[in-house]
Amino acid sequence: MAREIYQAIVDGILVGGVYALMAVGLTLIFGVLDIINIAQGVMVILGAYLSYELAARWHIDLFVGLLVTVPAMFVIGVVIQVAFIRPLRGRERTSMTLLVSFAVALIIEGILYQIFGADDRQLSASYVTSSVHVFGFYLPYIYLYGFALAVALVAALYGLLYRTGFGRSVRATMQDETAARLVGININRVAAITYGIGVAVTAVGGMMFGATNSFNPNSGYDLISRLLAIIILGGLGSIGGALVASVFMITLESIVDIWQPQWAIVVFYAALVLVLLIRPTGFFGRQPVRAQ
Amino acid sequence: MSQADPQGRSWRGPALATGARAVGLAALLAVAVAFPVIFPNPVVTNYGVFTLIFVAVASAWNFFSGFSGYISLGNAVFFGSGAYALGIAARDWHVTGTGVFALLPLAAAVAALIAVPLGLIALRVRRHTFIVITIAFFFIFQLMAYNFSFTGGSTGVDAPFLPWQAQTYNNPFYYIALACAVGAIALSWLIRRSRFGLQLRAIRDDEDRARGLGVRAMRVKLSAFVLSAAVTGLVGAVWFFYLTQVQPPSGFDPLFDLSVVLMAFLGGLGTISGPVLGALIIEPGQLYLTTTFTNGYLSEILLGAVFLTVVLLVPRGIIPTGGEYLRRLTTRGRAAIPAAVPAVPQAADPAQVQEAQH
Numbered sequence: 001m002a003r004e005i006y007q008a009i010v011d012g013i014l015v016g017g018v019y020a021l022m023a024v025g026l027t028l029i030f031g032v033l034d035i036i037n038i039a040q041g042v043m044v045i046l047g048a049y050l051s052y053e054l055a056a057r058w059h060i061d062l063f064v065g066l067l068v069t070v071p072a073m074f075v076i077g078v079v080i081q082v083a084f085i086r087p088l089r090g091r092e093r094t095s096m097t098l099l100v101s102f103a104v105a106l107i108i109e110g111i112l113y114q115i116f117g118a119d120d121r122q123l124s125a126s127y128v129t130s131s132v133h134v135f136g137f138y139l140p141y142i143y144l145y146g147f148a149l150a151v152a153l154v155a156a157l158y159g160l161l162y163r164t165g166f167g168r169s170v171r172a173t174m175q176d177e178t179a180a181r182l183v184g185i186n187i188n189r190v191a192a193i194t195y196g197i198g199v200a201v202t203a204v205g206g207m208m209f210g211a212t213n214s215f216n217p218n219s220g221y222d223l224i225s226r227l228l229a230i231i232i233l234g235g236l237g238s239i240g241g242a243l244v245a246s247v248f249m250i251t252l253e254s255i256v257d258i259w260q261p262q263w264a265i266v267v268f269y270a271a272l273v274l275v276l277l278i279r280p281t282g283f284f285g286r287q288p289v290r291a292q
Numbered sequence: 293m294s295q296a297d298p299q300g301r302s303w304r305g306p307a308l309a310t311g312a313r314a315v316g317l318a319a320l321l322a323v324a325v326a327f328p329v330i331f332p333n334p335v336v337t338n339y340g341v342f343t344l345i346f347v348a349v350a351s352a353w354n355f356f357s358g359f360s361g362y363i364s365l366g367n368a369v370f371f372g373s374g375a376y377a378l379g380i381a382a383r384d385w386h387v388t389g390t391g392v393f394a395l396l397p398l399a400a401a402v403a404a405l406i407a408v409p410l411g412l413i414a415l416r417v418r419r420h421t422f423i424v425i426t427i428a429f430f431f432i433f434q435l436m437a438y439n440f441s442f443t444g445g446s447t448g449v450d451a452p453f454l455p456w457q458a459q460t461y462n463n464p465f466y467y468i469a470l471a472c473a474v475g476a477i478a479l480s481w482l483i484r485r486s487r488f489g490l491q492l493r494a495i496r497d498d499e500d501r502a503r504g505l506g507v508r509a510m511r512v513k514l515s516a517f518v519l520s521a522a523v524t525g526l527v528g529a530v531w532f533f534y535l536t537q538v539q540p541p542s543g544f545d546p547l548f549d550l551s552v553v554l555m556a557f558l559g560g561l562g563t564i565s566g567p568v569l570g571a572l573i574i575e576p577g578q579l580y581l582t583t584t585f586t587n588g589y590l591s592e593i594l595l596g597a598v599f600l601t602v603v604l605l606v607p608r609g610i611i612p613t614g615g616e617y618l619r620r621l622t623t624r625g626r627a628a629i630p631a632a633v634p635a636v637p638q639a640a641d642p643a644q645v646q647e648a649q650h
Contacts, residue, residue: 030420036420036423036424083604084600084603084604087603087604088603094363094419094420095363095553095557095561096557096603098363098420098423099550099553099554099557099599099603100599100600100603102550103595103596103597103599103600103603104596104600105596106550106592106593106595106596107592107593107596107597107600109589109592110589110590110592110593110596111593113589113592114589114590114593221546222431225427225428225431228424228427228428229424229428232421232424232425236420236421262435262438262439263439265431265435266432266435266436266439269429269431269432270432272425272428273413273425273428276413276417276421276425277413277416280416280417280421281421
């Protein structure tokens with residue numbers, strides 16, 4: 001039994017790393033644009049289908065294919081931000097952006113159904129099915145590679161945010177949009193690029209998700225609800241919080257999964273509710289803004 | 293009563309306005325009552341039943357979320373709970389035939405009871421976090437419906453059989469749904485007119501200030517939340533009995549949540565006629581699209597595309613624009629009485645925000 005728990009913890013950390021990448025994209029978008037991107041889940045699935053197409057049609061390796069899918073998702077993100085989210089202004093902006101991203105999710109989901117149908121798919125490659133034996137644990141190569149890539153990308157995002165001029169603009173916008181504009185930051189550009197980056201990471205998340213789970217166009221709902229739970233638990237807008245919460249939640253889920261597989265996901269949400277009862281702002285959340 | 297609109301009433305021929313409005317409402321109600329007689333075709337009355345069901349749930353959603361500003365994306369929890377409550381009660385207590393209708397209040401009570409703890413947890417947080425928690429509740433309930441044995445797992449629950457003629461089967465349901473819709477609208481109207489409704493809107497505008505002025509925010513929010521849940525649960529039970537079955541994905545349907553919010557937004561958030569109008573536009577449209585394009589996905593794309601187009605064409609949101617237009621329509625050019633108070637700050641606000649954004 002102890003073995004199984006250790007294995008569950010290791011799995012949880014590895015898978016949690018990938019969720020962290022997706023969650024960081026979501027929480028970054030929230031921090032800068034003050035919107036919850038409901039479409040993030042279905043965008044992950046879109047990323048999975050892009051990888052699937054590249055692999056099935058042109059026999060491009062999953063990891064090499066990311067060189068195509070990541071920029072593609074970045075462009076999709078920027079287009080969505082400029083076309084649908086930037087025009088929204090005024091008092092009901094929060095709810096409107098939420099609904100817009102829900103509408104975008106519906107459209108993407110519908111298009112995916114139209115093209116690929118409702119059949120379950122899974123990405124395949126030699127390293128998806130084989131695993132390595134380390135310290136008595138069986139670790140599939142895909143988890144190791146994916147975890148390494150996720151860690152590298154999260155580190156790169158951290159570097160971008162904390163070591164570059166652009167990152168300073170992003171953080172300034174997160175703290176106070178009006179003040180950022182006053183010191184000459186181009187808010188529109190920052191918002192569009194941030195949204196693009198937040199969406200681009202879903203290409204990596206989608207490839208990993210597609211390789212480790214079977215998916216269909218409807219899988220996005222399950223994903224987005226997990227990601228939302230993670231970023232709320234970590235504290236909205238907190239990147240470190242998203243990392244901690246991802247690993248915590250996925251590990252918890254995989255431990256419960258040993259005994260009660262069908263209840264694992266309920267424990268996930270129950271943990272969210274419990275934590276919020278004690279800390280309404282999540283692990284690392286800032287104090288809620290006054291007025292609405 | 294008069295606190296909600298201290299101005300306005302005195303200088304706009306109130307008797308005439310109220311009279312014209314009453315005549316208009318009576319005419320609308322008469323059309324709604326006569327509808328199954330004029331169009332006895334079951335296909336048409338089927339549209340009527342579903343549309344009225346959504347008029348009721350959109351109104352119920354609106355008198356909590358629209359008035360208080362706490363956007364709930366989890367009302368399907370109460371819709372599904374009402375449906376399951378009726379189904380399980382009828383199954384376990386062996387209630388058959390029209391006797392099942394007597395269980396409808398039970399469905400409302402179950403939904404209200406569920407709403408109390410959920411509200412106590414969710415209403416502690418605001419804005420995005422509240423929205424996400426309601427989504428989390430929604431998924432918890434869908435999963436519970438799948439996993440518990442008394443909910444019948446993925447096969448769900450079936451309703452008792454009604455030995456009615458196919459030709460007129462829909463008509464009793466039509467009138468029950470109409471009663472629910474009228475009840476929900478009347479409840480919205482009563483709430484909006486009351487001190488309670490005023491407190492809800494004070495919470496929407498600035499919760500901290502409202503608390504400072506003596507509004508017991510938690511109690512007010514929770515009451516509205518529970519009331520909204522009760523109506524939604526009742527209508528969910530009617531919906532279930534009409535369809536004769538419920539499964540976890542149909543009772544707890546994410547599209548239900550989205551549709552209800554969309555209806556309220558399209559018509560005008562926080563107004564009484566808004567959600568009604570939204571439901572009257574969206575639900576028949578959705579039904580038509582799903583029956584025309586049998587694969588169902590095209591209707592999803594179109595629904596999303598229509599919504600995006602509306603938002604793009606009315607960039608500051610449909611609420612002020614659509615709401616004002618709607619009010620102008622219903623009052624035929626006269627200034628609307630309820631609009632008199634919020635119209636001034638609302639008109640000033642987006643302009644300021646827009647200036648600040650550019």
